[in-house]
Amino acid sequence: MGSRTHYRADSRTHYDDYDIDAELDVPLEVPKDPAHGDFATNIAMVLASRAKKNPRAVASTIVENIDTKGTYIKRVEVAGPGFINFFLDNKAWLLEALSRALREGEQYGRTSYGRGRRVQVEFISANPTGPMVVVQARAGAVGDTLANLLDACGFSVEREFYINDAGNQVDLLGRSLEARYLQEFGIEAEIPEGGYPGEYLVEMARDLIREKGDALLPGRGGRGGRGDHRGPTVRSGYSGWGDDDSYVPESWRHRFFARYAVEKIVESHKKVLADYGVHFDVWFSEKSLHDAGAVEETIEALRERGYVYENEGALWLRSTAFGDDKDRVLKKQDGEYTYLAPDIAYHRNKFERGFETVIDIWGPDHHGYIARMKAAIQALGYPENALEVLIVQLVRLIRGGEAVRMSKRAGEFVTMSDLLTEVGKDAARFFFLMRAPESHLDFDIDLAKLQTQENPVFYVQYASARIASIFRQAAEEGIPKPSLEGARLDLLGEESELLLMRKIADLPEEILGAALAREPHRMTKYATELASAFHVFYTQCRVLGNDPELTAARLLLVEGAGIALRNTLRLLGVSAPERM
RNA sequence: GCGCCUGUAGCUCAGGGGAUAGAGCAACGGACUUCUAAUCCGUUGGCCGCAGGUUCGAUUCCUGCCAGGCGCACCA
Numbered sequence: 001m002g003s004r005t006h007y008r009a010d011s012r013t014h015y016d017d018y019d020i021d022a023e024l025d026v027p028l029e030v031p032k033d034p035a036h037g038d039f040a041t042n043i044a045m046v047l048a049s050r051a052k053k054n055p056r057a058v059a060s061t062i063v064e065n066i067d068t069k070g071t072y073i074k075r076v077e078v079a080g081p082g083f084i085n086f087f088l089d090n091k092a093w094l095l096e097a098l099s100r101a102l103r104e105g106e107q108y109g110r111t112s113y114g115r116g117r118r119v120q121v122e123f124i125s126a127n128p129t130g131p132m133v134v135v136q137a138r139a140g141a142v143g144d145t146l147a148n149l150l151d152a153c154g155f156s157v158e159r160e161f162y163i164n165d166a167g168n169q170v171d172l173l174g175r176s177l178e179a180r181y182l183q184e185f186g187i188e189a190e191i192p193e194g195g196y197p198g199e200y201l202v203e204m205a206r207d208l209i210r211e212k213g214d215a216l217l218p219g220r221g222g223r224g225g226r227g228d229h230r231g232p233t234v235r236s237g238y239s240g241w242g243d244d245d246s247y248v249p250e251s252w253r254h255r256f257f258a259r260y261a262v263e264k265i266v267e268s269h270k271k272v273l274a275d276y277g278v279h280f281d282v283w284f285s286e287k288s289l290h291d292a293g294a295v296e297e298t299i300e301a302l303r304e305r306g307y308v309y310e311n312e313g314a315l316w317l318r319s320t321a322f323g324d325d326k327d328r329v330l331k332k333q334d335g336e337y338t339y340l341a342p343d344i345a346y347h348r349n350k351f352e353r354g355f356e357t358v359i360d361i362w363g364p365d366h367h368g369y370i371a372r373m374k375a376a377i378q379a380l381g382y383p384e385n386a387l388e389v390l391i392v393q394l395v396r397l398i399r400g401g402e403a404v405r406m407s408k409r410a411g412e413f414v415t416m417s418d419l420l421t422e423v424g425k426d427a428a429r430f431f432f433l434m435r436a437p438e439s440h441l442d443f444d445i446d447l448a449k450l451q452t453q454e455n456p457v458f459y460v461q462y463a464s465a466r467i468a469s470i471f472r473q474a475a476e477e478g479i480p481k482p483s484l485e486g487a488r489l490d491l492l493g494e495e496s497e498l499l500l501m502r503k504i505a506d507l508p509e510e511i512l513g514a515a516l517a518r519e520p521h522r523m524t525k526y527a528t529e530l531a532s533a534f535h536v537f538y539t540q541c542r543v544l545g546n547d548p549e550l551t552a553a554r555l556l557l558v559e560g561a562g563i564a565l566r567n568t569l570r571l572l573g574v575s576a577p578e579r580m
Numbered sequence: 581g582c583g584c585c586u587g588u589a590g591c592u593c594a595g596g597g598g599a600u601a602g603a604g605c606a607a608c609g610g611a612c613u614u615c616u617a618a619u620c621c622g623u624u625g626g627c628c629g630c631a632g633g634u635u636c637g638a639u640u641c642c643u644g645c646c647a648g649g650c651g652c653a654c655c656a
Contacts, residue, residue, distance in 0.1 A: 042598065080599035169656055314654055332654040339656050364650050367584050393585060438585060440649060456604060462618050473615045525594065539620045
């Protein structure tokens with residue numbers, strides 16, 4: 001809530017005393033406290049300051065002149081320092097909202113706000129040099145749910161994962177794997193400086209030996225070397241390299257190790273993400289940009305628009321033209337591109353694919369790139385706000401009340417896969433979405449594992465289980481599934497029933513608000529509030545009772561709550577269990 | 581030094597120019613002959629980091645300071 005709508009008031013009433021315009025904006029808001037009405041306005045206080053009069057007196061004058069005949073307004077009051085609170089005849093529109101939820105079912109909560117406009121959400125984009133870590137799990141939850149929310153608001157959304165499969169680090173990865181491979185044969189070899197010492201490459205080297213034996217030792221595996229003139233090949237869904245490495249002459253050995261490692265790691269990323277409930281529409285290879293000449297093309301495009309110049313043997317982007325602190329190097333003195341160059345080409349490619357809005361979710365170490373990336377897309381002629389960057393802050397793992405020490409250099413870290421194995425998808429996603437993306441997050445592993453009331457995800461899921469349980473019980477007692485037609489929903493009037501209906505009614509606005517503010521974490525809060533409203537209702541109102549009409553009406557309310565809850569959990573990527 | 585994020589209850593955190601600042605957990609006290617007590621009800625708990633400023637009104641906006649985290653490359 002906190003949503004604020006401005007209504008145009010035309011003042012047929014007696015505002016002349018206050019010397020104000022005939023038309024003014026009247027801000028209406030939904031008060032946090034229901035005792036303050038269904039809507040409230042602070043207009044009297046705004047006017048009072050202009051008219052130098054007592055706000056409460058102004059409010060009283062206004063209220064005396066409001067005509068509520070023939071409206072849904074039941075009561076108007078002056079309260080506090082000068083608020084005007086409006087109380088609606090709630091029941092009518094709450095019942096209508098419930099009916100709507102029941103009619104729309106899985107579609108309930110969706111709106112057509114986006115009218116099919118195309119939005120891309122790019123997230124995680126972990127380097128294919130090692131297992132994904134915990135912060136990437138957080139980015140995954142945020143990105144996936146944000147995409148779900150935008151989809152629910154009628155945008156045409158694509159999820160994309162960018163694979164940095166070109167450049168120095170891939171070469172280092174290949175040489176690291178090669179070292180592990182050689183070590184398995186007892187050959188002395190060292191992980192290169194800046195390489196990847198993690199245990200996962202030892203395992204990968206063993207897999208490789210199981211597949212290819214010693215064919216990759218120096219001097220082996222060439223054409224005709226061992227009767228198998230095709231030599232090793234790689235099969236996977238990922239094909240950034242094309243399919244041209246049909247044999248492995250000496251000069252290609254390094255490329256093979258790099259390619260093998262990247263493909264295996266991307267495969268493992270896909271598997272972990274599938275377990276996490278995240279599915280990407282596009283896996284975009286950086287290498288494919290280079291192969292297509294997109295980097296040169298992009299630099300050419302920038303040059304034509306006058307934002308590229310040469311200095312001290314390097315090629316620079318004039319990003320200061322768009323507010324960046326300093327200009328940035330695109331091509332180094334040694335002729336190599338910086339990271340920025342292909343990244344600009346990548347973003348150009350995104351816009352060429354027709355996205356109206358591109359949302360990137362980055363880690364905190366990249367916040368310094370926002371200014372230059374936004375400068376770059378403007379230099380290419382795209383509007384500054386066509387690119388939005390969300391920074392997801394770091395995650396600190398807490399175990400036994402203490403921060404888990406991780407050292408990437410030593411290759412010791414808790415991977416995303418470890419975390420999922422330990423706490424499960426539901427707890428992980430829910431926990432990551434309980435915090436605003438930009439706030440630092442302490443992830444308490446012990447708490448996430450608890451199957452007790454201390455764990456907030458179970459509170460929400462328990463509501464789902466209880467709902468299912470009621471319908472199981474009803475079926476056992478031979479109570480027919482109620483239909484909306486002819487149902488006496490008007491029998492619902494208990495306070496807890498009305499509060500539950502209000503929560504159900506809020507869902508579409510919650511989804512829209514969370515999507516437009518890019519704040520997916522609002523939905524865990526909503527889920528908790530909805531579950532709470534249900535638990536209170538459950539405690540206070542017996543559903544399966546003696547009065548068939550009341551029972552039917554309450555079953556419909558329970559079904560409506562279930563619809564709202566399941567739809568919310570689906571957006572979060574958390575399961576809605578029928579039994580716990 | 582510069583930049584980004586964060587300082588709110590014992591803990592983890594929402595919120596946000598207005599009404600008595602919220603939730604969960606923790607602590608304490610209650611509620612199961614009835615659809616799951618993984619629930620519900622109640623109590624305790626707050627210089628909203630500090631200091632100025634703007635405002636009828638600031639925890640919210642602005643400035644400065646303090647504290648914590650992160651980042652500053654012709655690295656990726």
